[in-house]
Amino acid sequence: MWSGVWRQHKQSKVERVHCFMLEKGPDRGKGYWDGTYGGERYFKCDKNCGVFTPFNRVSSLLPPVHKPSLQSERLELGDRVTCFIDDKFRYGMVLDLLEIGGQCFVQISTVSLFTFVCLFYICIMPQPNTFFIAEGESMDVDTPPEADTDYLYMGLSLNSMVEVTLGEGNTYGIIRWIGKLPDRSETMVGLELDENKGVSDGTFKGQRYFKCPVKRALFVKLSSCRPDSRFQSTSSNHNEKMQPEDTGYTEQVKQLLTGRMKGIQGHCNSCYMDAALFSLFSCSSVLDSMLFKSTTPQDAPIQRTLLNDIVNPLRSNGFVEGRHIMKLRQQLQKHGYSQSFTTDEKDPEEFLSVIMHHILALDPLLKLSAAGKVQESYCYQIFLDQNHRLVLPTVQQLLEHSFHSAGLKLAEVPSCLILQMPRFGKKFKMFDKIIPSLELDVTDLLSEGPQQCMLCGTLAQVECVDCFKDPLFSPTGFKVFCEKCSKQVHSHPQRRSHKPASLEIPKGYVGRKNPHTMIRDKMELFAVLCIETSHYVSFVKYGPNTEDWIFFDSMADRQGEMDGYNIPEVQPCPEVGEYLEMSPSELANQAPRDMKGVAKRLFCDAYMYLYQSTTMCLYR
Template sequence: MDACDVKMYYIIIEDPGLPTVPKNVGHICYIQESRYMSRLSRSEFPQELPVICMGSSLDSLLKVNDLKPVTAKEAELLQALGEDSERLKWYLERDALDTALGLTKDAPVTVELDGKWLQGIVRYVGRMTEPKYPDPIVGTFFGIELQGEDKGKGPTDGTYLSKTLFPCKKDCGIFAPFSRVKPMVSKPKLVSKCLTFPAAQLATQPSPQQAHHQPLSTGDRVTFFMDEDILHGMVMDLEEKEGRTLVIISTDRDEKITLPLDSVIKGELLQHEPEPMETDKAIMPMEEVHPLGLGVDSLVEVTLAIGPGYGTIRWIGTLPGQKGTYAGLELEDGYTGVSNGTFKDHRFFRCLPRQGLFVKLLSCRPDSRFQGAADIQNERASANVLQERQVVRSPGALPSSPIASEQVERMLIGRMKGIQGHINSCYMDSALFSLFSCSSVLDSLLFKSTEPRDAPIQSTLLHDIVNPLRSKGFVEGRHIMKLRQQLQELGYCHTFTTEEKDPEEFLTLIMHHIFCLDPLLKLSAGGKVQDSYCYQIFLDNNHSLVLPTVQHLLEHSFHSAGLKLAEVPSCLILQMPRFGKKFKMFQKIIPSLELDITDLLSEGPQQCVLCGQLAYEECVDCFRDPVFSRTGFKVFCRTCSSQVHSHPERLSHSPSPLQLPEGYPAPTTLRAPPPAPPRERLELFAVLCIETSHYVSFIKHGPNSTDWIFFDSMADRHGERDGFNIPQVEACPEIGMYLVMSPAELANQVPRDMKGVAKRLFCDAYMYLYQSTSISLYR
C-alpha cells in the first residue's frame, strides 16, 4: 500500500502492565487517523484510545501511557519479526530500526543466516505476502542476493510462494527481517564531512569568533574519530588539495594519517582537563560542575578545527571508560558530530545521526552569539527549562495540543516569543505560526505516513517547530533554517535558504509534494471537479465592491468564474485579490469572522433568500440585484422564484434547478414543505498580511471580538551581521472595536490613525485561513 494512501495511525504496546489486554507487549496496533483526530479534538490529550490489534477486528481500549506511536514504515518493519517480545526489543534499541528505514535497493549489507553473517546486496524491499483482512499492513522484508564467497549459501532464488520478488541464481538469495540485516561499513569509518556555512557567506559575514580564532597549526594537539573510538594526535602539517584543507596527523599510536580539516577537533576535548569534584555521580548539580552554570538545554559553543561549533547540551554525566564529567551535545545544522547520542553501544540521549558529540563539560562555554542579550535568554530559560529538561525525541511522537485561548497570554505574549526569523524566512514563519500555534486543523501533516526521503522534514516540523511552539511558545531561527535546508537539499527549490517565497508556494509544497495530503479544496465547474490547496480570489472588471468583506470577495469570485464547492472544506486558504504582491485592489478589506458557504456548495439544501424555506432554484442573473441583498447568490423556493421573475425587469432571467441531496423530499401540493436547512459556516482562525515584502500574521484565538494576537518574526534585532532577530507576539484587542463598526464608519477611518496594529489587518491582508470545526475532526 502506498504510504500516501495509508490513513492509519500505528502504535506499539510498550507497558507490560496490561492484564486486560489479550496481547503481549510489542504487539502492533492501529487506529484510523480521522478517528484519532476526533478523540483528540474532544480532549486536550486523550487518556485512552480504541485501537485494533493486528490479527484482530475488534477494538481494544488501551491507556495512552501504555502505547508508543510508530510510523507506518516502522510498523511494517517490526511486523516482519516473529515475536512481540522481539518487536519491543528492536523498537527500544532504535538504532537498527533507524538504519533499516534508510536501506534501499543495491545497498551492500551483511545478513545473518544460521548464526553466520554473509555478504550480499539488497535487491528487494517490501512485503512477501498480502495483508490478511482486516489488517492494513504486513511485514516488510529485505530480499538479498548473496555475493562473493557466500554465493550458493542461501535458501532461495528470489522466489517466494511461486512469485519472483527479485531474480538471482539458485541458492543465492535470502529473505530476512531488518533485525538480521546490517549495512556494510568500510573501516576505518571516519566522520564523513562537516556541512559548514557556504564559503561565500563566511567570507562576507565573518563572526567575532572567527575573527579571533587561531587557525589550526603545526604542533597543535587534536582529537578525531574512527567509528566511535576517540583518538588523539599532533598536527604535522597542513596542505591544500583540490580546494580542501587536509591535516597530516601523527597519532598517539605512532601512525600517520591524513584527514580533512572539518573532521578534526582542535585540542583534547575529551581528555587531560581539570576534573570537577564528585565525578562518581552520573548527573550532578550544575553549580558543582561548571562555573558558569551550564546545564541540560544550555546553548553552548566549543572549539572545532574549523572554528567555533554550536549546539545544545542534551545530557550531562560520566561515560564508560572515561574520567570526569561530560556533556552530550546535539550540534546545530552546519556542524557534523560522530553519533546519534550513543557512546560505546550505550545510549545517553537521542538526536539525528551525525549530530551528536561528547565533550568534557568544562570544554563548553556559553554561546557567544547571544552575549549581550542575556536578559532575553534568561527570561526564556526560566520559563522553559522545566518543560525542556531531558526531553527525548520519538520519531512517531504525537503533536502537542494547540495553545488554548486561556493560555495565550502566559505562553505567547512577549518578546522572544513565536518563531524567530532567519534570513528572509518571514513567509514561512508567519505561515507556520498561523497554522499550528492555536489550530489543529492540519495536524495530520505531523504524523501521517510519508516517503523515507521526506521523513526528516516531517520530524523537523514536528519536533523542532510545532511541539516547541506549542509547549514553550518559542522556536529558534536555526530550526526554521534547518527545515529550509532540508527542502533545498532534497531538490524542491535551490534557493530555499536564501530567498523569500510566497506562503502559498511553501504550503502547497509541504501539503502536496511532501506529505501527499488530500487536496483541501474541491471546486466544481461545469460538472467537473478540480482539486486545490489554496484559492486565489479573482474579480471581473464589473464588480461594484468598494469596502468588501471576505464573504463578498469570495462570492463575487465564485460567481465570475462559475465555480461552486463540491464539498465542505476542512480548511479554506484564501488569497486576497492583488495585482502582484505589492499592489492591492482594495484599500481595506473587512474580515469575515464567519464565512457562510451554504450558497457556494454545488449540492446541499439551501434556504430561500426571501422566505427562508427550502430553496429549489438559483438565479445567477439576480446575483447583483440590490433589491434582495448587497451581493451573494440568490436561491428561491418555487413560490418566491415565480413571484420574483414575474417582474418585468426579470423576465429575461433564467433560473436553474438546485441539486438536492438524495433523500430530500420533492415538493408536492400534498406534503408540507420541509424545514429550513442549517447553514454551513467556516470560522476565521488566522490572517497573513504583507507590507513592503514583509509577512506578519494575526491569530484569532478565542470567541470574543477582542481575542486577537499579532506576530512578527523579525519585530526587532540584536546586533548587525552577527546578531539575531527578535520575534514578538502582542495582544491586539483594539481590532474588536473596528469589527463592530458599520461599513460607513470603517470607510472613514484613516489607516495611519487606526489604533495599534489594526491598520495592518484591515489594509495589508494577503491570505485568510478558515476552518470547519466539524469537518476538521474527520480529515
C-alpha cells in the same frame, strides 16, 4: 531517622514492602501499627511500634559491606514500585537509575486519580538486618486511583497529541502504542515525548513496542494522559461556540505565546515561512494530519523537523529558534524544490504547496466543481470580474463573487480553506480595506445540497445569476428562490428578461417545503497572513470573542548588527475587535494611519485568510 529490626518481606497487594518493628531504643512508640495493615496480620508487636515501608526507603545502620550499585538492586527502567509516605501508599514507575555521590537513586513517577505525575528521587542502599527509616520526609505526590479509569480516556488513540504533568511541569508527546504490558492490568500507552525526558527508545523490559529517539519514550497509564491543551479548538465542541466564560484556553494562549522572543524567530528572509507556520499551527490543529501521515523515507526527515523542531516547541514553549526554520529550508533546498529556499523570500502559497503536495502528499484541501468536473487544489485565489460592485467587501462577499464569475461550486465542505486575496503582486491591492468574515457560510456554495429561499426561507428551487448582479439585492449571498418568490421577483418589468435556472434538489428533500431546520455549513476564521513592503506578519484568532486576537512578527526587533539576531514578538491586539464591531460605513471612514495598534495591518494588508471547519476536521 527511625531505627528498627526487619521482620518480614511481603509482596501481595503492595509490592516490595518491608515490615519493621520499633520495639527497642529511642524510637519505640513512634510507629503507626501493631503489625497489622489493611486488616491483615503481617507480624506482631506492641501498639504504635510497627512500620511498613518499601525496601528502597531503608539502608543499614552498619557500614555497607560493598559499594551500592544500580545492578545489585535488580531494578529496571519501567519497573513498577511502591512508596509509603505520610500514611499512604504511593505507586509509581521507574523512570531513571542514577548514581550520585556513591549512592544509588531511582527516579520514579507516581500517578494520581487526577493524572498528575510528580518526579522524585529515592536513595537505595543494601539491606542487612538492621535499618533506619527517614521520618517526616515530604513528597508532593498524590494517592493512586482506586479503580482503573481508562474508559474516561477512550477519545485518545494512536497518534493523539497528549500531555502528562511531571514534577517539572507539563510534558507533551504523541501516543505511539496502546495495549497491555506484562504484569499490568490497566491499559498502557507508549509516548514519544517532545523532549528528552523519557526512559528508552520505545523498549520496555527488553521488549520493543515502538521506535523513537533515545530518552524520548515513556510508558504510562492511558488514564494518565489527557488531550494536549495546546491543540484545543476555540470551540468547546464542534457544533456550538465556546461560551465566553470558558476562559482557560484563552488565558493559556496569552501566557504561553505572547511577549518578546515568542513565536518563531525570523532569519534571512524567512518571514513568509514563519508567518505561515505560526498561522497554521499555533492555535489550530486542523492540519495536524500532515504531521503524522505516512511519507517516503526520503521526505520523512522534513516531516520530523516540522513536527519535533517547529510545531511541538511552538506549542510547548511558545518559541521556535530561527535555526530550526533554517534547517527546514535547507532540507527543502536539498530536495531540489528550489535552490534559493535558504536565501530568498518566497510566497507563502509556494511554500505550502511544496510541503503539502510535493513532500507530504497531503490530499488536496479543496475540491471545486466546474461544468460537472472536479478540480483539486490546496488554496484558492480570489478573482473578480470587472463588473463587480464591491467597495468595502467582506471575505464572504469576495468568495461568492469569485465563485459566481468563475462558475464554480464546492464539491464538498473542506476541512481547511486557504483563500488568497485579490491582489496583483505584493504591492497593488484591489481594495483599500477588506472586512474579515469571522464565519464563512459555504452552504450555498456547495454543488450538492438543499438551499433556502432568500426571501421566505422555504426550500429553494431556482437560482438567478442575473439577480446576483442586480443592485437591488444585497451583495452577499447567491440569489435562490422558491417557485412562488421567483415568480413575484421576476414579475417586475426590470427583471422579466432574467433567466432563472432550476436547482438540483437532493432526493431526500423532494416534497419538503420547509427546510428551516436545515443545518448551515459554516467555517471559522482562525488566521490571517498580511504583507506590507515585502514583509509577512500574521494575525491569529485564538478565542471566541471578537477581541481574542494576537499579532505575530518574526522580525519585530533586532539585537546587534551583522552578527546579531532577530527578536520575534507576539502581542495581543484586542483593538481588532473594536473595528470588527463597527458598521461598514464607520469602518470605511477610518483613516488607516489613525487606526489603533496593529489593526490597520489586518484590514488593509490582508494577503491570505485561513478558515477551518470544526466538523470536517474530525474526518480528514
